[in-house]
Amino acid sequence: HVLGGLISPMDGISPSMLHIDSLVQRIQSSSVNEVILALNTSMEGETTAFYIFRKLAPFNLKLSTIARGLAVGDSLEYADEITLSRSIKHRVPFEGLLQKE
Numbered sequence: 220h221v222l223g224g225l226i227s228p229m230d231g232i233s234p235s236m237l238h239i240d241s242l243v244q245r246i247q248s249s250s251v252n253e254v255i256l257a258l259n260t261s262m263e264g265e266t267t268a269f270y271i272f273r274k275l276a277p278f279n280l281k282l283s284t285i286a287r288g289l290a291v292g293d294s295l296e297y298a299d300e301i302t303l304s305r306s307i308k309h310r311v312p313f314e315g316l317l318q319k320e
Contacts, residue, residue: 220245225263226270234270243274253281260287260302 222237246254254275258264268284275282288306289298298306 222267225259225261226267227263237267239271239274242271246275246278246280251278251280253283256282256284258284 220238220242222239222242224232224237226232226234226237242254245251254271256268256271258268272282286309288302288309289295295303
């Protein structure tokens with residue numbers, strides 16, 4: 220489902236300008252078990268994710284976001300505090316890195 224942007228009051232973009240209501244309708248009319256949010260890690264992305272979380276709270280489904288953290292090849296010296304924190308929080312076992320999926 221494509222939202223068509225992110226909530227951004229500073230830019231005049233409100234939730235009603237995005238395709239969030241159609242997402243809710245889509246979930247109501249089908250047997251969706253999980254919604255995975257793939258949004259920017261900006262303040263606007265976090266705001267949008269929280270808004271969607273609140274809209275989907277009444278439904279019995281799993282809501283998750285894609286993992287966030289350091290990309291392969293990134294240097295730790297350029298990582299900000301939040302990115303590093305999320306990288307640690309969503310860490311994976313080392314042996315899992317060696318297995319083929």
